[in-house]
Amino acid sequence: MEVFSNIHQDTFERIGQGFCGTVWATTRGGSTCIKREDGGPGRSLNNEYQVQTLINAWMADGTLAGGPSVPSCHHLLEKDDPAWHTSRILDRFPEGYEPCNAMISEKIQPIAEQGRRELIYRYCPPEIQQQILDDRKNQHCLVRPYLGRRRRHAQSNSRCRFFSLRNYSLHMDQVEELSLPFFEYARFMARALALLNWELRIDGNDVEFVLAAPRPGQHLGWESTHIGRHAMWMLDFDCCRPVMESDEGVEQIVRAFWRNDPYCPRPGEMGVDEHLWEAFAEEYRQVGLEVARSRGAADVEEGQKLERLVNRVLERIPETKGVYVKGY
Structure with missing residues (x-):
C-alpha cells in the first residue's frame, strides 16, 4: 500500500498517549506517525479522520488560513485491514499488540534540542535534570501553551518531583518568563x-494547540531566543x-x-x-x-x-x- 511507503522498515516506539489512544512513530524518526484507537471508550478515530480530512481539504499550504498548521491525514487503517499483516505494520509494534482502528498521519516534529534544554534547566528539579536529558522519551517534546491558566503561587515556587517533556504544559506565567509572543x-x-x-x-x-517545529520547508512561526524556531499546530479532532x-x-x-x-x-x-x-x-x-x-x-x-x-x-x-x- 503506497501510504506506507514513507514508514521506514523499522520498529515503532510510543511517542504519546491520550484518552483516545496511543501515538507511535518509527525509532528512526521520519515524517509519519500512527495513532491507535486503543484508549478509553467513546472516542472515534473514524470521526477524527473525517474531520481532519475535511480540514485538510479546505486548508492552503497545510495551515488554517493564516493560523496554525494542521497535520496531513493519510489513511484510516481499520481493525480488519489486511495491511496490518501484508505491509508488516503489526510486526513493528512490541509483542502483544493486536490490530485495531488506526490513523496514519503526518508526524508533528518536536521542539528543537535548544528548547528542550531550556525547559529542563528552568523548570525541572536539578537533581533529575540529567536523567530527563538522557531519557529518549523526552525528545518527543510538544509544548501545550496554556494562555488561560497561570501556575498557583506555591506551585511556581516549588518544582514538582515528576517531570516530562511529552505534551509539556506551559502556563501563562511561564510563557511570559520565556518572552514568547503570547x-x-x-x-x-x-x-x-x-x-x-x-x-x-x-x-x-x-482540540489541542501545541508549539512544535515548523513543517519542513515552510518558513512559518516564530524565532525564540529560549525555545528556538517554532510554529503552532492544531490537532486531535476525535471529539469534534x-x-x-x-x-x-x-x-x-x-x-x-x-x-x-x-x-x-x-x-x-x-x-x-x-x-x-x-x-x-x-x-x-x-x-x-x-x-x-x-x-x-x-x-x-x-x-x-x-x-x-x-x-x-x-x-x-x-x-x-x-x-x-x-x-x-
Missing part, C-alpha cells in the same frame, strides 16, 4: 476556532462534532470552549490576561464576521444571521464562566 498565539487560536466554527461548522470540542448555525449551536461552541484545556485566554481576569482575552475575542469576531460577509454576498439575511451568532458566542463565553466544567 498575543500572536492568542490570535492564531482565535482564528482557528472561528474558521472551524463558522467556515467549516465544527464545534472545536477538545458538526454545529448548527443557531442559538443551540452557539451554546455548543461555548460549552466546547469552557470544557477544553485552557489553551485560549479566559475572560474576567486582570491585567495582561484580560487584554489577552480582548485580543482573542477581537480576532475571533473579525474572522467570524469575514465569513458572515462572504455568506451575505449571496444571501443578505443569512449573512446577518451569522453575524448575530458570532457576536452571541463572544457574549455567552463571559456569561457562562464557571457554568461549564470540563468533563460534565
Whole structure:
C-alpha cells in the first residue's frame, strides 16, 4: 500500500498517549506517525479522520488560513485491514499488540534540542535534570501553551518531583518568563476556532494547540531566543462534532470552549490576561464576521444571521464562566 511507503522498515516506539489512544512513530524518526484507537471508550478515530480530512481539504499550504498548521491525514487503517499483516505494520509494534482502528498521519516534529534544554534547566528539579536529558522519551517534546491558566503561587515556587517533556504544559506565567509572543498565539487560536466554527461548522470540542517545529520547508512561526524556531499546530479532532448555525449551536461552541484545556485566554481576569482575552475575542469576531460577509454576498439575511451568532458566542463565553466544567 503506497501510504506506507514513507514508514521506514523499522520498529515503532510510543511517542504519546491520550484518552483516545496511543501515538507511535518509527525509532528512526521520519515524517509519519500512527495513532491507535486503543484508549478509553467513546472516542472515534473514524470521526477524527473525517474531520481532519475535511480540514485538510479546505486548508492552503497545510495551515488554517493564516493560523496554525494542521497535520496531513493519510489513511484510516481499520481493525480488519489486511495491511496490518501484508505491509508488516503489526510486526513493528512490541509483542502483544493486536490490530485495531488506526490513523496514519503526518508526524508533528518536536521542539528543537535548544528548547528542550531550556525547559529542563528552568523548570525541572536539578537533581533529575540529567536523567530527563538522557531519557529518549523526552525528545518527543510538544509544548501545550496554556494562555488561560497561570501556575498557583506555591506551585511556581516549588518544582514538582515528576517531570516530562511529552505534551509539556506551559502556563501563562511561564510563557511570559520565556518572552514568547503570547498575543500572536492568542490570535492564531482565535482564528482557528472561528474558521472551524463558522467556515467549516465544527464545534472545536477538545482540540489541542501545541508549539512544535515548523513543517519542513515552510518558513512559518516564530524565532525564540529560549525555545528556538517554532510554529503552532492544531490537532486531535476525535471529539469534534458538526454545529448548527443557531442559538443551540452557539451554546455548543461555548460549552466546547469552557470544557477544553485552557489553551485560549479566559475572560474576567486582570491585567495582561484580560487584554489577552480582548485580543482573542477581537480576532475571533473579525474572522467570524469575514465569513458572515462572504455568506451575505449571496444571501443578505443569512449573512446577518451569522453575524448575530458570532457576536452571541463572544457574549455567552463571559456569561457562562464557571457554568461549564470540563468533563460534565
